Amino acid sequence: MTFNPPPVASARPAITAALMEETGLDEAILRTLVHRFYDRVRADEVLGPVFAARITDWGPHLERMVTFWSSVALMTGRYHGAPMPAHATLPVNWAHFDRWLDLFRQTATEICPPAGAAHVIERAERIARSLHMAVEDTARGAGMTPSLR
Numbered sequence: 728m729t730f731n732p733p734p735v736a737s738a739r740p741a742i743t744a745a746l747m748e749e750t751g752l753d754e755a756i757l758r759t760l761v762h763r764f765y766d767r768v769r770a771d772e773v774l775g776p777v778f779a780a781r782i783t784d785w786g787p788h789l790e791r792m793v794t795f796w797s798s799v800a801l802m803t804g805r806y807h808g809a810p811m812p813a814h815a816t817l818p819v820n821w822a823h824f825d826r827w828l829d830l831f832r833q834t835a836t837e838i839c840p841p842a843g844a845a846h847v848i849e850r851a852e853r854i855a856r857s858l859h860m861a862v863e864d865t866a867r868g869a870g871m872t873p874s875l876r
């Protein structure tokens with residue numbers, strides 16, 4: 728059988744090709760998803776100000792988020808970053824994550840084929856729960872050296 732590599736740079740071309748086939752997703756769809764999603768986030772009255780306080784130049788953030796979703800959804804290995812520290816000290820609670828997920832679900836459902844939308848939404852929900860835990864742990868001072876006295 729001939730192996731046709733996917734039309735996207737990937738550290739795991741066979742897995743990426745299989746995921747593209749299964750989900751109907753590709754880099755162009757993920758790029759549109761990211762751009763439309765952050766248009767919504769920036770216009771949102773709850774989330775907009777949290778992002779505006781930290782991001783002035785949206786170009787690099789959007790590029791980073793395209794590589795992130797490429798890595799998460801298609802396992803291309805294109806993202807090299809650390810989401811946890813970027814969120815741990817944000818002034819947010821679960822209501823912010825819930826809103827984030829609402830906007831993400833709306834956008835994914837509009838932009839992606841159904842299997843692709845389900846794929847990215849499931850991953851977003853899982854990552855949102857981990858990021859929320861990181862925020863809560865930081866607020867509680869978890870991870871500090873325990874006092875032995």
Ligand code: HEM
Pocket residue numbers: 774777778781782791792795807808809810813814817819823824827850851854855858
């Ligand atoms: C309450 C919801 C959220 C808020 C307010 C938020 C806000 C932010 C902000 C302000 C940054 C930029 C940080 C900086 O460059 O200093 C950022 C980065 C990022 N966010 Fe979120 N975020 C949220 C939820 C999520 C979720 C659910 C995901 C993943 C599914 C996510 C993935 C990322 C990633 C990958 C970065 C780039 C981290 C890096 O490599 O530096 N975020 N976020």
